[in-house]
Amino acid sequence: MLNFTVGPVQSDETIRSIGAEQVPYFRTPEFSEIMLENERLTLKFSKAPKGSRAVFITGSGTASMEASVINVLTPEDKAIVINGGSFGQRFVDLLNIHKIPFSEIKLRHGQALTNEMLAPYENKGYTAFVVQGHETSTGVKYDLDMISGFCKRNNLLFLVDAISLFLADRFDMEALCADVMITGSQKALACPPGVSVIVLSPKALDRVNANDPKCMYLDLRSALTNGERGQTPFTPAVGVLRQINKRLKEIDAKGGVETEIARIRGLAEYFREQIKDLPFEIVSESMSNAVTPLHPTTASAYDIFTVLKDEYGIWVCPNGGDMKETVFRVGHIGALTKADYDTLLKALKDLQKRKII
Numbered sequence: 405m406l407n408f409t410v411g412p413v414q415s416d417e418t419i420r421s422i423g424a425e426q427v428p429y430f431r432t433p434e435f436s437e438i439m440l441e442n443e444r445l446t447l448k449f450s451k452a453p454k455g456s457r458a459v460f461i462t463g464s465g466t467a468s469m470e471a472s473v474i475n476v477l478t479p480e481d482k483a484i485v486i487n488g489g490s491f492g493q494r495f496v497d498l499l500n501i502h503k504i505p506f507s508e509i510k511l512r513h514g515q516a517l518t519n520e521m522l523a524p525y526e527n528k529g530y531t532a533f534v535v536q537g538h539e540t541s542t543g544v545k546y547d548l549d550m551i552s553g554f555c556k557r558n559n560l561l562f563l564v565d566a567i568s569l570f571l572a573d574r575f576d577m578e579a580l581c582a583d584v585m586i587t588g589s590q591k592a593l594a595c596p597p598g599v600s601v602i603v604l605s606p607k608a609l610d611r612v613n614a615n616d617p618k619c620m621y622l623d624l625r626s627a628l629t630n631g632e633r634g635q636t637p638f639t640p641a642v643g644v645l646r647q648i649n650k651r652l653k654e655i656d657a658k659g660g661v662e663t664e665i666a667r668i669r670g671l672a673e674y675f676r677e678q679i680k681d682l683p684f685e686i687v688s689e690s691m692s693n694a695v696t697p698l699h700p701t702t703a704s705a706y707d708i709f710t711v712l713k714d715e716y717g718i719w720v721c722p723n724g725g726d727m728k729e730t731v732f733r734v735g736h737i738g739a740l741t742k743a744d745y746d747t748l749l750k751a752l753k754d755l756q757k758r759k760i761i
């Protein structure tokens with residue numbers, strides 16, 4: 405199987421071999437050491453300001469989105485949320501469930517966010533801004549520098565779901581004055597699913613410590629206290645956390661987050677250059693390095709996904725809902741090489757020869 409989806413993505417041999425090992429008992433100094441190192445490297449790669457903390461939640465990315473909403477925000481807040489696709493919609497649903505007042509800025513699929521759209525919300529008593537860094541469902545990367553300026557002017561808490569952005573695109577939490585950064589194990593970390601990560605700025609930590617969420621498993625206060633000694637309140641996905649440790653250390657040894665971003669950007673640019681003669685349109689006004697969203701002009705997107713999977717052993721990422729027939733995505737995160745893209749391009753050219761596209 406050759407996997408170009410946006411998660412779970414392809415893991416390399418080293419990471420997969422850790423998955424085959426016996427899972428160790430975890431209330432030990434050895435596992436604490438691994439967790440402290442995971443926290444240190446995550447803070448380093450997200451460029452978190454001094455005094456920030458990272459917590460590791462056993463649960464997919466959505467668990468960390470929900471934990472952020474219930475621990476950092478309260479019903480006294482008034483949030484702005486950007487809804488540009490299924491992950492933006494997920495924040496809208498979470499804010500509704502937890503009764504956090506909010507205004508929603510809804511975007512067309514593929515549409516970028518602009519300053520003009522934000523203008524009506526200046527000086528209107530908002531307290532928080534909730535957004536994806538990259539709306540993975542449509543492949544739109546938002547202008548975080550622009551949003552950061554808005555948050556600074558309006559003194560807003562700034563919560564960023566960077567689940568598919570972290571390690572794929574530049575993200576400087578300190579420069580952005582972001583307060584929450586979320587990521588997940590199965591995206592650019594290229595590990596199996598099951599763990600998500602929340603980085604909290606000192607301002608967000610104050611919020612968490614003053615809050616009293618009505619949930620035990622996702623109460624970040626106990627995660628933070630346990631994390632001080634490299635432990636978690638409940639049994640974590642020990643195996644995945646060991647894989648994350650390996651991956652973070654490898655990225656560090658190879659030159660750090662900039663090198664990893666450049667590697668992923670190189671693959672994205674290579675693929676985008678090579679598809680110029682294929683009957684596909686790119687359907688995003690502002691792209692991330694993580695994924696290329698494509699509209700096939702001569703065939704159904706879902707048929708292309710199915711034929712590639714069943715006849716070529718190649719997995720691209722289908723879209724859901726009303727984009728099912730019109731858009732598919734090709735990911736650039738995970739253990740992929742240029743040779744893998746050559747294999748995909750060869751298959752796409754074959755589809756063209758067979759008049760499938």
Ligand SMILES: *Cc1c(COP(=O)(O)O)cnc(C)c1O
Pocket residue numbers: 411464465466467491536538539540541565566567568588591
């Ligand atoms: C993958 C992803 C999520 C999390 O989805 P899970 O299935 O819960 O891991 C959330 N937001 C974005 C932007 C994502 O790409």
